[in-house]
Amino acid sequence: MITATNPIFSCYEHDQAHYDEVFNAKGEIKKMYETLFELYCGHSIEDYILLNNKAKSSFFNQGITFQVYGEKETKEKIFPFDLFPRIIGAEEWDHIEKGALQRSKALNLFLWDIYHDKKILKQGIVPVDLIGSSANYLQAMIGVDPPGGVYNHVSGTDIIKHSDGEYYVLEDNIRCPSGVSYVVCNRTALKRALFGVFNHYRAHTVTNYAENLLEILQSVKPRGVDIPTCVVITPGMYNSAYYEHSYLAKAMGVELVEGRDLYVENDFVYMKTINGPKKVDVIYRRVDDLFIDPLEFRADSSLGVPGLFSAYRKGNVCLANAPGTGVADDKAVYTYMPEIIKYYLDEEPILNNVHTYHCSRPEELKYVLEHISELVVKPVDESGGYGISIGNKLSKQEIAEVREQIKKEPRKYIAQPIMSLSVHPTYIDESQSFEQRHVDLRTFTLLGHNEEFVLKGGLSRVALQKGNLVVNSSQGGGSKDTWVLKDKQ
Template identity: 75%
Template sequence: MKKNNKFPIFSSYELDSRFYDELFDANQEVREIYKTLYKLFGEYSIDEFDRLNNQAKDSFFNLGITFQVYGEDKVQEKIFPFDLFPRIISHKEWDIIEKGVLQRSKALNIFLWDVYHDQKIIKDGIVPLDLISSSVNFLQEMVNLDPPESIYNHISGTDLIKHKDGNYYVLEDNIRCPSGVSYVMGNRTAVKHALYGVFNKYKAHTVVDYGANLLDIMESVKPKGVDSPVCVIITPGVYNSAYYEHSFLAKQMGVELVEGRDLFVEKDFVYKRTIYGPERVDVIYRRVDDLFIDPLVFKSDSLLGVPGLFSVYKKGNVCLVNAPGTGVADDKAVYTYMPDIIKYYLGEAPILSNVHTYHCSRKKELDYVLQNVDKLVIKPVDESGGYGISIGNKLSKEEIEKVKQVVKENPRKYIAQPIMSLSTHPTYIEENESFDARHVDLRTFTLLGKDKDYVLKGGLSRVALKKGNLVVNSSQGGGSKDTWVLKK
């Protein structure tokens, strides 16, 4: 249903009663929190807004805010798509979100300790043994290894959606190398440059303190006996899809960005090469996957890691952020047990609900999934970036049969969820020269350190730029928005 708007720039805006629209309520009235913003945007002419939109894109280009998409034939570097209409979250809503994602991160950290030590949660029958032993991300090398300060997931990215009932639900947990925080800060910079007068009408929390808080967290987990730790970020290199973020965060924290070849191990310590000679490294924020960090222990042909690094880690002479082996906890099959995990370790009810999820390794759930593929989203448990997802109502009969066959061949690898009603948000569509409703989600960022935790008050609102598309990942053509969390 097209919404009758008095402003030309919203003339094409269409409401769909199946989804929660964050701008308009059920009575087609602008929600209170957006009234000032709606009026300010509505006063722009099409030409004026086009100019501002192009200015924002130029800002991203000049800042080098890009990502790489890997296709079958070539790798493309693209400017991260950005929409100027910000998402607003009230302090009351955010209070629930912040408490909920922090609760999950703490529970997952205890879960990881338990899984790699006593496995009480398995012995007590809460989580099945084969779920852990069959996970491709479970590292046998981490068994009985004590990470500094007992922290595994120093950095967590929790993906949320707002359902048509107006509540937030957790779509998945990401605790290997959650990415996207650099775009949060890039979005804020672009909005403040293009819409400074608009931004000042609201009192939003800052997002530029993330780098300082991340550095504090890293320094808090320094090896024993170290007073002033040297921290670095290790990157696979310039051809990695998130290289912009690696370099951005290094600048934000004032630490060195290194590759594996810049580090070496000697006498049970890690050093970096400098023009003044070797310098000991104490904490490494790694953006290199587990199996590539040390060719002496994992993939012997890896050129990305540091020979001997894992041995130094085992001796407690360097801290790796996040710890190796954390991927066993962001396995989407483990996600199905999160309510039980929270209750088991914290003695609390989950603050944020999971999306109802079917794990195909369970016979009854597999049977249901195979009979209802057209009503479900099928996801591989160990992929990210929107890859491998099948949305049932978008598939042909032939494609549905192929999905069934793939799932039956390896049920452990797949989960299924109902096709959720992701909320919609005003997004500028250049070809229409107007705003229209597009689906959005939210990635939050949580940090855990010694006696300290932190949740970034903003997060990354990702938007599907194609009408009706429910996959918001940048690798699948999605963009992002600035997210304003309002102060009290």
């Protein structure tokens, strides 16, 4: 226990097996958190319950929700938010930011290469069959030059702090990475509930994300366009991230549209308005590749715009992120990130990769099948925490089932050691107290034409169930406000 004299921390058990971001090995508060700890300990349990309920009401009233997809039904839930923020020092953040930017730049160069000259494949640094067998490699993108030469305008890098105190990248997300709206909403909710705590720390703002995103989108406008018209395209209100789509459109001051609101004529894209057609130049898309154009991809898609890809191919509209980016956040490609960074940037990786076994390699497949109980098994093309199997949580029967799944489709799975994610004090309703919970961090990097931006903060996701390592909201996780300090300690 930390101390029984502070009621809201009376249930906090300091487990030295995990890296605690707030308390040192002796159970003493770290200097960076001393003031924050004192401020929170000044509240009674009754006070904190009221503040916590106030934050929940704020999220409910703003409609800050997400969809959870189950086998039998889909549920809409309020995004769980913890009022005790995570603090990252200036020097530590500098390391994270440089590492996230390095990966985003390398992935952009990789995407250009595999859709054009394929040098990295011809030289055998990345296997040809690894790319050719990826479900997210789009043949239609071969030879297409995206405006500004940018594929991954928005990248989400999932990072953990391990028990050794080092940062590791779990995965790269460059299809349609979500969660940034919750970063901004977390900050707003915390300020409303506990405004006074901000007077004691100098933290970078996170509310400038939308204006930077708009600048990035405008920078990749098609040739010959002076003032581009940008829109956000959404699959609709039943999508799990619809709140984010609507939030970003409103924050940027652009239209939120669905496929039915747009049409293509003479290879240009137009938006239907009450004042007649309006040409659209840049589309921030939150619709998956195969659904964006029924004439090019899935003919049964009602979410896309017929002829959109033809307009894109001819350079008359920019799609952000570019179609086909998903091949680079394939978890099998992740295993080659150190080589990709070295090849394109001639640099060593700033952030570590987690050692990863790819089941398409016979010797690694053999190891995985024999050690499932010690590994985390992940499908290469899923997101949101779906399909993950954590070996030490599985029964013998479940291990046997996972083994058979891998044998059927080895290319579809990778495996990693069970990493000990760092822990952070998190308020738990059931105990009405703070308890240790595992956290990770999703950073957001923007790339444009000669422009770049990394949000100084990010989405700290929390596994709310005790001992759980899966932090995704779709798997019952929550989040914290993340403070990046301006001053070096």
